[in-house]
Amino acid sequence: MNDLELFRDQIRLWTLKQLHHLGFGHYGGSLSIVETLAVLYGKEMNVTTENFKEVDRDHFILSKGHAGPALYATLALKGFFPMDMLLTLNQNGTKLPSHPDRNLTPGVEMTTGSLGQGFSVAVGMATSLKLSGSTHYTYTIVGDGELNEGQCWEAAQFAAHHRLNRLVVLVDENKKQLDGWTKDIIETFDLADKFRSFGFWSTRVDGADMEAIHQAIIEGKEQKEKPICIILDTTKGQGIPYLEEKEANHHIRPSDEEKDIIRQAIEELEKKVSEKEAGR
Amino acid sequence: MSMTELKLEEKEMRQVYSETILELAKKDPNVIALDADLMSSISLNKISPQISDQVINCGIMEANMMGVAAGFSLTNKIPFVHTFAQFATRRAFDQLFVSLAYAKLNVKILGSDAGVTAEHNGGTHMAFEDLGLVRLIPNATVYEASDSTMLRKLLIQNYKEYGVHYIRTTRKKAVKIYDENETFPKGKGKLLRDGTDVCIVASGIMVAEALQAARELEKKSIDAMVIDMYSIKPVDAELLTYAAEKTGLIITAENHNVIGGLGSAVAETLSEIKPVPIKRVGVREKFGQVGKVEYLKEFYGLTANHIANIALENLGK
Numbered sequence A: 001m002n003d004l005e006l007f008r009d010q011i012r013l014w015t016l017k018q019l020h021h022l023g024f025g026h027y028g029g030s031l032s033i034v035e036t037l038a039v040l041y042g043k044e045m046n047v048t049t050e051n052f053k054e055v056d057r058d059h060f061i062l063s064k065g066h067a068g069p070a071l072y073a074t075l076a077l078k079g080f081f082p083m084d085m086l087l088t089l090n091q092n093g094t095k096l097p098s099h100p101d102r103n104l105t106p107g108v109e110m111t112t113g114s115l116g117q118g119f120s121v122a123v124g125m126a127t128s129l130k131l132s133g134s135t136h137y138t139y140t141i142v143g144d145g146e147l148n149e150g151q152c153w154e155a156a157q158f159a160a161h162h163r164l165n166r167l168v169v170l171v172d173e174n175k176k177q178l179d180g181w182t183k184d185i186i187e188t189f190d191l192a193d194k195f196r197s198f199g200f201w202s203t204r205v206d207g208a209d210m211e212a213i214h215q216a217i218i219e220g221k222e223q224k225e226k227p228i229c230i231i232l233d234t235t236k237g238q239g240i241p242y243l244e245e246k247e248a249n250h251h252i253r254p255s256d257e258e259k260d261i262i263r264q265a266i267e268e269l270e271k272k273v274s275e276k277e278a279g280r
Numbered sequence B: 001m002s003m004t005e006l007k008l009e010e011k012e013m014r015q016v017y018s019e020t021i022l023e024l025a026k027k028d029p030n031v032i033a034l035d036a037d038l039m040s041s042i043s044l045n046k047i048s049p050q051i052s053d054q055v056i057n058c059g060i061m062e063a064n065m066m067g068v069a070a071g072f073s074l075t076n077k078i079p080f081v082h083t084f085a086q087f088a089t090r091r092a093f094d095q096l097f098v099s100l101a102y103a104k105l106n107v108k109i110l111g112s113d114a115g116v117t118a119e120h121n122g123g124t125h126m127a128f129e130d131l132g133l134v135r136l137i138p139n140a141t142v143y144e145a146s147d148s149t150m151l152r153k154l155l156i157q158n159y160k161e162y163g164v165h166y167i168r169t170t171r172k173k174a175v176k177i178y179d180e181n182e183t184f185p186k187g188k189g190k191l192l193r194d195g196t197d198v199c200i201v202a203s204g205i206m207v208a209e210a211l212q213a214a215r216e217l218e219k220k221s222i223d224a225m226v227i228d229m230y231s232i233k234p235v236d237a238e239l240l241t242y243a244a245e246k247t248g249l250i251i252t253a254e255n256h257n258v259i260g261g262l263g264s265a266v267a268e269t270l271s272e273i274k275p276v277p278i279k280r281v282g283v284r285e286k287f288g289q290v291g292k293v294e295y296l297k298e299f300y301g302l303t304a305n306h307i308a309n310i311a312l313e314n315l316g317k
């Protein structure tokens, strides 16, 4: 688990660094998926720079595309592009736009950002792989707000009907969407129950606990009949206490004081990371 | 209008939208504001506590929101719908088309973050097609607001008129063009500057660029006419005919694809009644991308300079 913890801290560090360098962005929803990305790219998926061009491998689509910076940090750490490219996030002419673009960024599998669409694409990929007899998995991260979109439930019906047991849908249930709490806008009710009733195998785990996320994926894969849906109980701004507490933490343009707080968090993470790197 | 300095307004367009909604909603309990998890982006969250029964955040469900609006219209309410321009059109087009327009219902749509003003949201969020899409819908009225006075007046006007109305706008500050007592009738354009050599027909953020281009041209002794064609459908055929007859050369300028929007509307209209050469400044065969507005304007050729150069080229200067 130690290497994975290092990977997680590095992803969080570089997610923050990108946003801090730019001065604004989707802090909340990027930070809440850090642990999940660490488990997927650090443990569960066999996606590497070497096999990326192949079709018969695991696949990942970030359906909640506005969390792009967390994916970019992960991909850079996996060697898909140089680390310093991360600081070009959203600059004029960049290869790292707010929302992932498969035609711009090495390692990005699909263009997303219009919510609800990535889920369907992942379902299409999983069906296609199944038809060609692949044993590999397709993973997608979907937002709890994103699940407002009817298209997500069309995708879910399709996935269940086609018994896509090699589809893993990870729902980032950070309980917030753009304008605030999901319970005040569109109440989600019990998402694991919802997915079960749609024909998925589903469970809910602590989305800050990498071991729990990993175990849930393994457990889901043991059954071979149904698509897998893991509801991740997360916190918007996860891992950075100030950002977790901040009420409006979807898209943030930090004030000068806030920048100081975030800079401090970055420094602490840097220290933690270099200690872990030294003790490796 | 005087040719004094072009300046940004005090208020952002989103503030004007929410204030106008508040004003209408307080007067008329039938006014309902619907949004799709972008209330804070258009400042509706600031006013919603005062009219909480008349604001509904529909969540991230643009297609459903169009249907909900239709349900409100069927029960005599007046729904004002807001989301970003591409979600209001590309994302929910069939619902807008069938449940609202074809069913002949009443809805006032605001598509915000028009074209390059979507800035850092990039290609997925950058609508260069929305005017074209709504313009295709029979009897839909299509406006592009160039400043806050206009936005406010158009909203009030739309409130009073039954039917499908679409306004596109930036959310941020616009360049001030009009004073408070200006009016903006449907089917009309504003002659902002008369001229004899060339006529620049613009809308939205391109109006300020057109005015700037006219000044640059003036330095080269070219007398440019400038029209703000805020009413994109129906377009002002009479004013366009005047411009074509007087100048013999039209340049359209829009923060939109040259296909389907203002450039198309002007070309289609004049080719039937007074054919003259028309050059369209706008986005050509390109998708959106992230970047600052100034960078994007330069990238897509949406600048005063570019307009002026097209004029010079076509006047053989």
Ligand SMILES: Cc1ncc(C[n+]2csc(CCOP(=O)(O)OP(=O)(O)O)c2C)c(N)n1
Residues within 6 Å of the ligand: A028, A029, A030, A032, A064, A066, A113, A114, A115, A116, A142, A143, A144, A145, A146, A147, A172, A174, A176, A177, A178, A236, A250, B036, B037, B038, B060, B087, B091
């Ligand atoms: C179709 C669509 N509608 C609206 C938006 C604007 N938008 C971007 S993020 C967001 C909220 C997403 O909420 P959620 O999926 O819960 O993401 P998280 O809270 O994890 O960041 C919205 C409404 C969008 N990107 N796509």
